[in-house]
Amino acid sequence: MMMKKLVRMVLPAVLFAQVVTAHDGKPNTYFNPNTDPGNGGLTLPAGFVASRIAENTGRARHIAVTPAGDIYIKLERLVNGKGIYLLRDKNKDGIFEESQGFGDYIGTGIAIKDGYLYASSNTDVYRYKLDAQYHVLHPDQPEKIVTGLLDKRQHASKSIALDNAGNIYVNIGAPSNSCQEVDRTKGSKGMMPCPILDSAGGIWQFKTDKLNQTYANGLRYATGLRNVVGLDWNQAQNQLYVTMHGRDMLYTLYPEMFDSTVSAELPSETMYAIKQGDDAGWPYVYYDHLQKKKILSPEYGGDGKKAGGEKAIDPIMAFPGHMAPNALLFYTGNSFPARYKNGAFIAFHGSWNRSPLPQEGYYVVFVPFENGKPTGQWEVFANGFAGAPVIKNPRDAQQRPCGLAQGPDGSLYVSDDVKGTIYRISYNGK
Amino acid sequence: MRLFIYLLGGLAMATAFKPVKKNIQVPATLKASIERGKTVYVQRCMACHQADGGGVPRMNPPLDRATAVVANDKAKLIRIVIKGMTDRVEIDGEMYDNNMSANPDLTDTQIADVLNYVRNNWSNKAKAVVTAAEVKAVRAKLK
Numbered sequence: 001m002m003m004k005k006l007v008r009m010v011l012p013a014v015l016f017a018q019v020v021t022a023h024d025g026k027p028n029t030y031f032n033p034n035t036d037p038g039n040g041g042l043t044l045p046a047g048f049v050a051s052r053i054a055e056n057t058g059r060a061r062h063i064a065v066t067p068a069g070d071i072y073i074k075l076e077r078l079v080n081g082k083g084i085y086l087l088r089d090k091n092k093d094g095i096f097e098e099s100q101g102f103g104d105y106i107g108t109g110i111a112i113k114d115g116y117l118y119a120s121s122n123t124d125v126y127r128y129k130l131d132a133q134y135h136v137l138h139p140d141q142p143e144k145i146v147t148g149l150l151d152k153r154q155h156a157s158k159s160i161a162l163d164n165a166g167n168i169y170v171n172i173g174a175p176s177n178s179c180q181e182v183d184r185t186k187g188s189k190g191m192m193p194c195p196i197l198d199s200a201g202g203i204w205q206f207k208t209d210k211l212n213q214t215y216a217n218g219l220r221y222a223t224g225l226r227n228v229v230g231l232d233w234n235q236a237q238n239q240l241y242v243t244m245h246g247r248d249m250l251y252t253l254y255p256e257m258f259d260s261t262v263s264a265e266l267p268s269e270t271m272y273a274i275k276q277g278d279d280a281g282w283p284y285v286y287y288d289h290l291q292k293k294k295i296l297s298p299e300y301g302g303d304g305k306k307a308g309g310e311k312a313i314d315p316i317m318a319f320p321g322h323m324a325p326n327a328l329l330f331y332t333g334n335s336f337p338a339r340y341k342n343g344a345f346i347a348f349h350g351s352w353n354r355s356p357l358p359q360e361g362y363y364v365v366f367v368p369f370e371n372g373k374p375t376g377q378w379e380v381f382a383n384g385f386a387g388a389p390v391i392k393n394p395r396d397a398q399q400r401p402c403g404l405a406q407g408p409d410g411s412l413y414v415s416d417d418v419k420g421t422i423y424r425i426s427y428n429g430k
Numbered sequence: 431m432r433l434f435i436y437l438l439g440g441l442a443m444a445t446a447f448k449p450v451k452k453n454i455q456v457p458a459t460l461k462a463s464i465e466r467g468k469t470v471y472v473q474r475c476m477a478c479h480q481a482d483g484g485g486v487p488r489m490n491p492p493l494d495r496a497t498a499v500v501a502n503d504k505a506k507l508i509r510i511v512i513k514g515m516t517d518r519v520e521i522d523g524e525m526y527d528n529n530m531s532a533n534p535d536l537t538d539t540q541i542a543d544v545l546n547y548v549r550n551n552w553s554n555k556a557k558a559v560v561t562a563a564e565v566k567a568v569r570a571k572l573k
Contacts (some may be wrong), residue, residue, distance in 0.1 A: 153518055153527040176529075184531040185514060186474070252477045252531070258470075352486040355476055393484045418487075 040423045041399075042384045047337070047429020050382065053413075054087055054096050057420030061108040062159065062327060062403035065118070065413055066134035068340070071405070072111035074110040074119055076157075076417060083107060084119055086135070087422070098388035102139030108157035108229070110403075116169060116208070120158040122151040122415060125170060127208065145207070146170060148214045150200045154183075155227040161240060163233050168208050170218075173227035174201035178247050179283035186253050188212045190299030194283050201282055203231070203242065203274065224280040224312055225272075229349075230328030237340050237372055240274040242316075243325035243346055247286055248353045250298070257304045264354035266290070269323050270315035271367070272375075273344070281312030317374050323361030324402055326402045330346070333410025336427045343369045345381065347401035347414060352394045359394060362386040364401055364414055366388050385416060460546060460559050467547025470540050474533060475548070483552040489528045494552035504560050506547070508568040511541050537565040538562040540571065 004180060042051035059076035071087045079085070082101030089096045109120035117128045117136055126142035145168070149158060155173025162168050177184045179194035179201075194201070199262070202223035206213045221240070230243035251263030260267070269287035272278070281287075285294040285308040294309040296302030319325070327347035331340045343366060350362035366381040367374050387398035394400070403415035411426035471479075475493075479485050483494030488550065491501050498521070514532035518525065533541070539562045549556035 153525075154529055156527065180531050182514065183516075186533070187535055188532075241437065249477050255473060274533040341530060352480070352489065353477055355481045356472070393480045393482050393486070395484050395487050 013282040014125055017268070018329060022177070036057040040108075040384075041387065041424075042382050042423065042425070043381055043426065048382075048425055048427050050423055050425045051094070052421050053089075053094065053424050055419060057085060057087070057422060059417045060403065060415040060420040060422065061157065061417055063405045063413055063415045063422065064112045065405040065407045066112060067408045068134055070134060071413065071422065072110050072112070072117060073117075073415065073420070074107055074403075075420075076106050076108065076383075078104070078106060078161055080276055080349055083121075084110070100139070103142070106404060109160035111160050111162055113162040113208070118160055118162065118208070120160050120170065122158060123147065124150050125158065125160060125168065125206070144209055145209075145211060146213045146218070148257065149204075150175065154214050155200075155245075157229060159229050159231050161231045162208065162240065163240070164235075167205050167209050169221060169231060169233070170204050170206060171225070171228040171231060171242070172200045172202060173245075174206055174282065175199075176248060177282070178253075178297055178369045180299055180361075186248060188299075190283060192300070196283075201226060203228065203240070208261045209272070219276075222272075222274045222278040222280065224278075224282045224284075225283040229324070229326045230346060232328045232330050232344075234273075234328070234330050234342075235332060237273075237408030241328060241330070241344070242274055243270065243271045243281065243322055243328045244269065244282075246270060246321060247283070247297070248322065249302075254298045254304075257298060261357060262304075264321060264357045264360075267295070267313070268321060268323050269348075270316035270319070271317040271325070271328070272313060273316050278313050280315075281309035285309035285312060286380065287315055289320070317367055319346075319348075319365070319378065320360060322350060322353040324349035327404040328410075329404040329406060331406065336412075337429070339368060340366065342372075343367055344374070345404055345412060347404050349400050349402055349417075350357075350386065350391065350394060350397055354391070358427045359397075361389040362391060362397055364398055364404070364412075374397070382414065384422075385414075460550070463546040463559070464542075464550050466489050467543035467545070468551075470536065470544040471547050474531070474536070475544065477550075478528060478530070483548065483554075485526075486528075487525070489526055490530075491524065491526050493548045494554060496554075497522055499553050500549055500556045502558060504558065504564055505568050507545050507549075508541060508560070509572065511536070511545065512569060512572060538565040541565045564565045 016111045034103040035165040040052045058079040060073045064072045073085045084103035086100045088098040105121035107121040111118045125146035128142045129135040152175035154175040159171045174196045180188040182188040203221045204218040205221040206218045219348045225244040228242040246267040251260045254397040268289040274291040288295045296308030297308045325346045326349040329345045346365045348361035350360045363380050364382040365380045385399040399416035402417040405413040458473045479493050487493035491493040515530040542560045545560040
């Protein structure tokens with residue numbers, strides 16, 4: 001306890017000092033990885049190698065890698081007063097010796113598109129003009145393009161993706177588990193219709209080049225999505241794909257219908273291909289990958305078996321419950337073997353809602369695609385982030401995958417939001 | 431701090447060797463209450479606060495080693511269990527994002543039991559027992 005407190009007090013001071021040193025132009029030793037246990041501590045398919053290219057960057061949520069190989073990191077807690085960091089490896093020796101912090105807001109979303117860096121707080125979306133080196137021109141003067149989005153802390157992160165037609169897609173998570181009158185409370189009815197869907201529980205579309213857009217200027221592009229943290233624009237199909245966090249607490253709220261083992265496995269975490277106007281069914285239904293159908297939520301008269309959501313879309317992939325898919329990335333590079341091209345990587349943050357069973361997730365999954373459709377199979381691609389084979393409580397995980405990005409050379413970058421470790425995974429097989 | 435614990439330990443030892451004057455029924459009923467409280471905890475609290483009472487970073491606060499959980503303000507804890515909690519206040523230096531469930535349907539005894547369980551489990555050792563009568567009194571004021 002004492003020790004923990006001491007670390008909590010002293011550590012920020014150390015970080016502070018070293019980040020400042022970096023800005024003095026001296027080598028930034030602080031971000032340098034010095035505890036890489038070999039291969040980044042990860043287990044990977046044959047031919048793949050990994051390394052930790054930075055550590056202790058803060059609570060690193062999503063990341064974006066520039067065509068020059070620099071990395072922008074969006075932080076969920078400010079480090080030295082800054083919420084975005086740019087890491088640079090100027091001499092390309094694998095050590096990111098330079099860092100620049102800017103942006104005085106916390107958040108999750110970050111993306112690069114057509115000469116701009118886009119970043120989100122939990123209420124707003126900003127953009128920064130980039131120079132020819134993909135560096136931010138005016139770090140203190142971003143354009144605020146979207147403002148006033150709902151933030152009630154639960155599911156507050158605003159993930160973003162951009163299409164090729166000047167639009168940005170913003171997830172607005174529902175600040176609720178299943179739209180009950182009293183959230184997460186046994187015996188509390190589901191509200192009908194769910195009023196949350198007017199301002200959350202969906203993906204909103206805004207223009208990239210208009211300032212101060214609010215709900216009134218945006219379009220509710222898709223609804224019935226409880227909390228999407230991973231979203232990506234699929235370039236091959238010119239379509240939005242998302243991964244959703246399914247509902248929690250089937251057992252706690254409905255012990256007469258579900259036991260704790262079923263409740264750990266259900267409902268599915270889901271992946272959707274989204275078209276404008278789609279409804280994925282939350283809160284009225286959830287997906288059950290064991291019965292392979294949409295099930296009426298118990299808050300809305302369901303019993304764990306009755307199907308529902310006739311007008312709602314089906315997921316294109318379903319995963320075991322509560323694993324928390326926090327990032328989605330379609331692989332478009334050429335350096336991985338051909339089967340990875342146009343397939344999807346998903347970073348699973350790892351569950352908390354499976355106890356008394358061990359928690360699950362804490363890894364990066366690959367979903368193979370053929371002819372623009374998932375094959376139906378999925379495989380764990382990179383494992384070992386948590387640093388222990390069995391995680392009973394999420395706080396025991398040393399790292400939790402949260403963000404994904406593809407480097408200019410086709411390598412895959414993974415961020416962790418416990419300590420801010422950044423991993424690079426590349427292929428050197430034949 | 432450590433010295434303080436030693437002192438406390440010494441004190442406890444000292445009292446242990448004194449002839450017991452108080453009603454020894456109390457520890458026995460407390461033990462039974464804690465035992466029953468575990469069942470309530472598993473059904474109603476464990477999903478969020480976890481089997482080890484450690485909570486979930488940034489989402490649900492730990493109950494193990496939490497200042498308020500072992501503190502003397504039992505009425506506050508009773509209110510939290512009945513009404514749930516969405517205060518969004520710092521708890522031992524951290525903020526938590528989840529909404530805590532309300533449990534108005536639990537009986538006075540169940541609430542006393544689950545509080546006795548969380549106050550006396552893991553590394554928690556609370557001084558005072560929570561009684562069903564106290565829960566009843568707090569509940570009456572909530573209405």
